[in-house]
Amino acid sequence: MLQTSNYSLVLSLQFLLLSYDLFVNSFSELLRMAPVIQLVLFIIQDIAILFNIIIIFLMFFNTFVFQAGLVSLLFHKFKGTIILTAVYLALSISLHIWVMNLRWKNSSGFIWTDGLQTLFVFQRLAAVLYFYFYKRTAVRLGDPRFYQDSLWLRKEFMQVRR
């Protein structure tokens, strides 16, 4: 069974990483006095996303549903989060590479092209969806039903198998 203190700790860590992500997404364009600052911010942001993915998977592994072998049920329930997080990580890394590539020589230059603008819009939209789905999943995993055998779980399993 999931301990309340452990869950609180994990949840606060997840929210810390999420808020860092949101902060970098919002204010990274302002903090471009030197290209190194943006580079460090971007690297930490990508690592934070990766950490969040690892944490959410560890939380999955900790559930009774997973330990009972019903991986497909978990994937079925949280596939939105899993797919969005992966997409967001890919978009973030590609945008960061592109932006850093253009800004490395002259950090205060005008770099925008239509392609970069499009990628930027998609990355930021994916970020918002990622926040929403990730937060929802993290909060849902606090449900005690995921950590014990129950009638609900058996019904879910039967529904998924159909």
Place this chain on the structure above:
Amino acid sequence: MRADSGPPLEEGQAHPPRALPPVPSAIQDDVPLSLPKKKKSRTKSKLATASSEGLAEPVVSKQSESSEPPAAYPKEHPEAPIQRGQKKIRPPPELETSFTEKPSSPSFLRNENGVDVEPPAEGVIPKPRRKAKKTQPAELQYANELGVEDEDIIADEQRILEQHSRFTAPTGISQPVSKVFVEKSRRFHAADRSELIKTTENIDVSMDMKPSWTTQDVALSVNRAFRMIGLFSHGFLAGCAVWNVVVIYVLAGDELSDLSNLLQQYKPLAYPFQSLLYLLLALSTVSAFDRADFAKTSVAIRNFLALEPTALASFLYFAALILSLSQQMTSDRIHLYTPSVNGSLWAAEIEERFLQPWIIVNLVVALLVGLSWLFLSYRPSVDLSEELLFFSGVEENPDKGIQASS
């Protein structure tokens, strides 16, 4: 005399296994007990022969002679010959203790073997001891299993008590059959089995009742905290957007005639405001999605079609977000405005071409954000995801989950 008494002893030691194979324990064990009987029968036979010969006196002497061979034995147990007559009924306590104290393993083994075979009448005496010895390992067995029938144990116990009280002092009785020793906090406590079953049931119940602050409560409190942040960001965003539009229109002058003034004045504000707008829009959109339970697409679409305020607000926020993000390039262009150089970024005619859509987009964003705020503040307590996540019944949840995912 001794030559006479010698053979019977040897005979008594050699013969019994052959004479009584099925019950070896009763005889072999109790060599001193059986010895006098053998002796007796022998004396009887001798008596018979003597009487048949008509010799009265030798009988006495023979008897005295026959009582001699045990004399080697009575060195340890002098009362044995005296109580010979009573022996069948009751052995002297000293004798019994001497037997029980005997550490010899064969006697113990024989006792174990002798349990199956129903002992003959003379086995009445060793029986209680065997029973007592047998129950001890049995008790261990019972202690291991909680689900043992009570009658067996209690009956046994009573029997042992009876027998011991009848024949010996109840010193070596082990009590515990009806008790079970349970390890609690690294100590063993005695507990009745029936009580133990009750207490374990009670523990299960209390375990269900006990935790006051569960993980679900943590999740719920986090959700509510985020809703508070969302409520704040909705209002703040609406105010910011309206203020931004007002500032832009004031700086642009009548009918957007003074665009260069706008660029000069607004230049340091453009990028910070864009960043703040994204932060607040992201928070507001996530909060609005939470309120409308956007993840359950079927519910969200149904609510949107029914013009549910929360669903409408989340849609408007998302549209505002897209519009606002699309102006990132222009915002950066304004941020890099340098009037003195008037370089490639800002040519003379280019100002209006870039600024007019930017101003309109800002106006639209302000309108959308303001409308969403109105929709959401109309019923600020509505939170569909909270209802569905935390207060939905166990039965209805699966169907909705499948519906949403399919």
